[in-house]
Amino acid sequence: MMRAWILPVLLVLCGSVVATELIRRGSTGEAAAILLVFVLIAGVNSPLIFPRSIGALEAQRRSAEDGRPVVFWRSGCTYCLRLRIRLGRSARQLHWVDIWRDPDGAAVVRAANDGNETVPTVIVAGRSHVNPDPEWVRKQLSPSGAE
Structure with missing residues (x-):
């Protein structure tokens, strides 16, 4: 923390x-x-500036229920900040996990990125996407946008 x-x-x-x-x-x-x-x-x-972070396990559980993406981020990351700002109000609909506060979140990111803690990593329908375009992330929030 x-x-x-x-x-x-x-x-x-x-x-x-x-x-x-x-x-x-x-x-x-x-x-x-x-x-x-x-x-x-x-x-x-x-x-x-980021929505309230939750634990990785809770975020994954909620994502399985509602289908919304999980964003793994950390403070000081300019790419995370870019994603957050470009998403605007849509950012509140995502599940945010701060990997510096949650060791499980850091482990998920390392598993998805060959051992690296590269953020932002967005998990959509079980697939990881590193530093995705904010517009693409926004489209994943609509029922027809998920891959």
Whole structure:
């Protein structure tokens, strides 16, 4: 769990150090702007932008019931962030598993990717797809879109 927050915390700390130095030099407006940028970047790279993660076993069980894809992701992954942002509101319909919080999820990803923890890995109908196009993932949510 802590691993997911390392980058966001470091970004906020770095922004605070830079802002403190700018305040010390008398540039409070610039300091506020820099700190805001660092906080926004930290927020985008945090688990907060993603829908609530569940465990891999629970996600697979729910996917078997409702047919919706399971997305395995981790914080700080630019490809995961791209997928999340491009999916928009549709992202809430997927089952999200943070592999840094769930060892079972990391094991599923390694099994699907020849031992590598490559994310995002999307499981649809038992088949894994590494870094799929967000539009394709969105189509998998419709009843006629599944392969």
